[in-house]
Amino acid sequence: MADLSFAIEPVYLATVFLFIIALQRMSHPLTARSGIVWAGAAMLIATLVTFFTPGLTNLALIVIAIAIGGGLAYVAAKRVAMTEMPQMIALFNGMGGGAAAGISAVALLGPTTPVTASLAVVGGLIGAVSFSGSIIAFLKLQGWMPPRPVTFPGQQLLNMAVLVLTIVSGACIVLQPAWIPVSPEMWLPVFFILALAFGLLMTLPIGGADMPVVISMYNAFTGLAVALDGFSFATPNYAMIIAGIIVGAAGSLLTLHMAKAMNRSLTNVFFGAFGATEEGAVQVAGSMKAIDVDDVAVLLAYADRVVIAPGYGMAVAQAQQKVKELSDLLGSRGVSVKFAIHPVAGRMPGHMNVLLAEAGVSYDLLFDRDEVNPEFPATDVVLVIGANDVVNPAAHRQGSPLYGMPILDVEQAKHVIVLKRGQGRGFAGIENDLFYRDNTRMLYGDARETVVKLVQALKKL
Amino acid sequence: MTDITAFWIALYIAMLAAFTGYVVISRVPVILHTPLMSGSNFIHGIVLVGAMVALGLAKTPVEQVIGFIAVVLGAANVVGGYVVTERILQMFDRSGKKPGKGA
Numbered sequence: 001m002a003d004l005s006f007a008i009e010p011v012y013l014a015t016v017f018l019f020i021i022a023l024q025r026m027s028h029p030l031t032a033r034s035g036i037v038w039a040g041a042a043m044l045i046a047t048l049v050t051f052f053t054p055g056l057t058n059l060a061l062i063v064i065a066i067a068i069g070g071g072l073a074y075v076a077a078k079r080v081a082m083t084e085m086p087q088m089i090a091l092f093n094g095m096g097g098g099a100a101a102g103i104s105a106v107a108l109l110g111p112t113t114p115v116t117a118s119l120a121v122v123g124g125l126i127g128a129v130s131f132s133g134s135i136i137a138f139l140k141l142q143g144w145m146p147p148r149p150v151t152f153p154g155q156q157l158l159n160m161a162v163l164v165l166t167i168v169s170g171a172c173i174v175l176q177p178a179w180i181p182v183s184p185e186m187w188l189p190v191f192f193i194l195a196l197a198f199g200l201l202m203t204l205p206i207g208g209a210d211m212p213v214v215i216s217m218y219n220a221f222t223g224l225a226v227a228l229d230g231f232s233f234a235t236p237n238y239a240m241i242i243a244g245i246i247v248g249a250a251g252s253l254l255t256l257h258m259a260k261a262m263n264r265s266l267t268n269v270f271f272g273a274f275g276a277t278e279e280g281a282v283q284v285a286g287s288m289k290a291i292d293v294d295d296v297a298v299l300l301a302y303a304d305r306v307v308i309a310p311g312y313g314m315a316v317a318q319a320q321q322k323v324k325e326l327s328d329l330l331g332s333r334g335v336s337v338k339f340a341i342h343p344v345a346g347r348m349p350g351h352m353n354v355l356l357a358e359a360g361v362s363y364d365l366l367f368d369r370d371e372v373n374p375e376f377p378a379t380d381v382v383l384v385i386g387a388n389d390v391v392n393p394a395a396h397r398q399g400s401p402l403y404g405m406p407i408l409d410v411e412q413a414k415h416v417i418v419l420k421r422g423q424g425r426g427f428a429g430i431e432n433d434l435f436y437r438d439n440t441r442m443l444y445g446d447a448r449e450t451v452v453k454l455v456q457a458l459k460k461l
Numbered sequence: 462m463t464d465i466t467a468f469w470i471a472l473y474i475a476m477l478a479a480f481t482g483y484v485v486i487s488r489v490p491v492i493l494h495t496p497l498m499s500g501s502n503f504i505h506g507i508v509l510v511g512a513m514v515a516l517g518l519a520k521t522p523v524e525q526v527i528g529f530i531a532v533v534l535g536a537a538n539v540v541g542g543y544v545v546t547e548r549i550l551q552m553f554d555r556s557g558k559k560p561g562k563g564a
Contacts, residue, residue, distance in 0.1 A: 015507070019504050019507075020481060020485065022500070022504070023482075023485045023486070023497075023500065023501065023504065024485050026493070026496060026497050026500045026550075027485060027486060027488070027489040027493060027497060028493075029490065029492065029493060032493060032496055032550050033550045033551070035500060035550070036500055036503065036543065036546045036547050036550055037547075039500065039503060039504055039543075040503075040543050040547075043503070043504075043506060043507065043509075043539055043543070046507060046510055047509060047510060047513070047539075050510040050513050050514065051513075053513075053514050053517060053518075055517075055518060056513075056514070056517035056518065057517055057518070058516050058517055058519060058525065058528070059517070061516060061525065061528075061529055061532075062513050062516055062517060062532055065516065065529050065530075065532035065533045065536065066509075066513075066532060066533075066536040067536075068533050068536070069532065069533035069534060069535065069536030069537040069540070070536040070537065070539065070540040071540075072537060073536070073537035073538075073539075073540040073541035073544070074540050074541070074544060076541065077540070077541045077544035077545050077548070078544055078548075080545075082548070082549075082552075085495070085499070085545055085548070085549060086495070088541065088545050089495075089498060089499050089502050089542075089545060091541070092502060092537060092538050092541035092542050092545065093502045093505075093538070093542075095534040095535070095537040095538040095541070096502070096505050096506060096508050096534070096535065096538035096542075098530070098531070098534040099508045099509065099511075099512045099531045099532070099534040099535035099538060100508050100511075101531075102512060102515065102527050102528065102530055102531025102534065103508070103511045103512055103515045103531055105527050106515040106516075106519060106524050106527050106528050106531070107515070109521070109523065109524050109527075110524070115465070115468060215498070216498050219498055219501060219502050219505070222502075222505050222508075223501065223504075223505045225508075226505045226507060226508045226511070227475060227478075229508070229511050230471075230511065231468070231471060233511070233514060235467075236467060236468075236471045237510070237511055237514070238471070238474060239507055239510065240507055240508065240510065240511050241471055241474060241475055241478070242474060242475070242478040243504050243505065243507040244505060244507070244508075245475045245478035245479050245482065246478050246479075246481055246482035246485070246501075246504070247482065247501045247502075247504050247505040248479070248482065249478070249479040249480070249481075249482030249483045249486075250482035250483070250485060250486040250497075250501050251482075251498070251501055253482075253483055253486045253487065254486060254489075254494060254497060254498055254501070257489070257491075257494060258494055261491055261494075343491050348494065348495045348498070349491045349492075349494035349495060350491055350492040350493060350494045350495040350496065351495050353492045353552075354495060354496075354549055354552045357552040358552050368491065
């Protein structure tokens with residue numbers, strides 16, 4: 001193979017430049033699509049040129065490893081449904097964190113200076129936490145683990161203790177204190193096991209509803225770990241340092257944005273164990289009143305203004321397409337139809353927009369919370385399809401775990417029709433008094449089937 | 462990294478990079494939060510090149526095993542991150558209309 005090692009630095013420079021351009025393009029709706037293509041091209045050339053690193057051996061192993069990891073990820077990412085994207089992001093982010101932890105481990109096994117060892121230890125800690133934490137987030141969102149917060153007495157004390165022990169063992173790797181009768185190599189596995197345990201323990205008490213914020217934070221973590229690992233080589237890998245730091249900074253900011261959109265502080269997310277405890281027995285007045293499809297069809301057909309408030313339940317039932325049909329049908333009868341998109345409808349900010357766009361709903365019909373909330377009093381019918389927490393008026397009541405969360409004020413409309421599979425609670429596990437209001441009617445059943453029946457009933461009118 | 466000057470230079474670069482990341486993201490509309498998170502998830506996939514070097518320079522079997530796992534995980538980060546982001550952003554690719562109303 002020709003010696004192309006001279007090309008490494010120029011290519012890395014170009015890579016970093018393209019990454020920045022790519023991120024910039026991805027932060028504007030019109031250019032977003034091209035952004036990922038730019039980043040992809042950058043990643044490809046960076047990977048190829050890395051094969052020319054001086055002294056690189058194990059080439060066959062490298063190619064096999066890339067084929068295994070890349071192949072499995074390709075199949076998984078292609079097959080997964082749009083609704084499951086958030087947990088896939090968590091999973092692949094965890095992989096990155098694991099890779100960073102691995103790089104740290106290899107660096108610490110070789111010759112180090114106190115400075116490089118310290119950086120590798122910190123990078124290893126953050127990477128390992130991101131790895132095990134992201135896996136838990138994935139399991140919770142995928143439903144392979146109950147999404148409820150896992151809590152037990154003394155939990156925060158235990159977490160603290162594990163963190164302290166992790167840091168102590170990390171310090172021992174760097175300092176290798178002679179007065180502790182343990183061979184220095186023993187610290188490394190102890191350190192990584194503790195770091196992985198800490199990531200796990202830290203994520204367990206966080207409920208499913210808060211996971212997007214957590215995933216975003218672990219994303220920033222992985223970026224930071226990658227940057228720290230960039231220092232651990234004989235010559236610093238500036239591509240890793242810059243790309244990692246940029247993701248670390250951008251990811252932290254994104255995390256704060258998301259937390260704000262959900263009205264949750266980070267302290268709350270990590271120490272609040274949201275939804276674990278039900279508020280004291282709040283008596284919900286009234287009862288749930290059911291309605292049948294034909295009555296709903298009549299209500300809709302003779303309404304002037306209809307607002308559809310979709311939630312994750314709609315996406316799970318794969319009802320988007322049918323909901324679009326319903327909205328087209330109503331539109332053709334002269335009914336004004338709008339979609340009210342709560343910032344965290346779906347599983348992440350922006351997730352619902354993606355899901356509706358996939359079904360072909362025009363962007364013109366999508367309105368965010370601030371735009372649509374003043375219109376509810378003048379709205380004839382609101383169709384709540386598979387949404388729960390984001391329309392729960394408990395958010396206006398002090399003392400409720402939801403208190404202060406910005407919601408869609410659908411209860412101000414003349415009629416509220418809630419499409420719901422059963423009488424269960426939302427993701428946050430909190431009773432929804434909207435369902436008991438006098439102007440609310442429950443339309444039970446699978447969201448998709450119900451909407452299909454609605455469309456048929458409307459066509460007959 | 463051998464000498465301390467290189468360390469400081471890298472630190473300066475890191476500081477500037479942090480500003481870059483902050484500025485690039487600071488005015489992003491809510492509808493792009495998910496795609497952007499996915500996109501930045503892909504970008505830290507650059508960890509793959511580090512993992513390749515770690516495995517390529519590994520000497521002992523232990524280093525090789527860890528390096529191999531790191532490359533597998535790094536490659537999964539890169540490929541998975543790309544495909545997921547691409548699929549999400551495909552939804553935004555409808556010419557003519559300005560997607561969403563900003564936020």
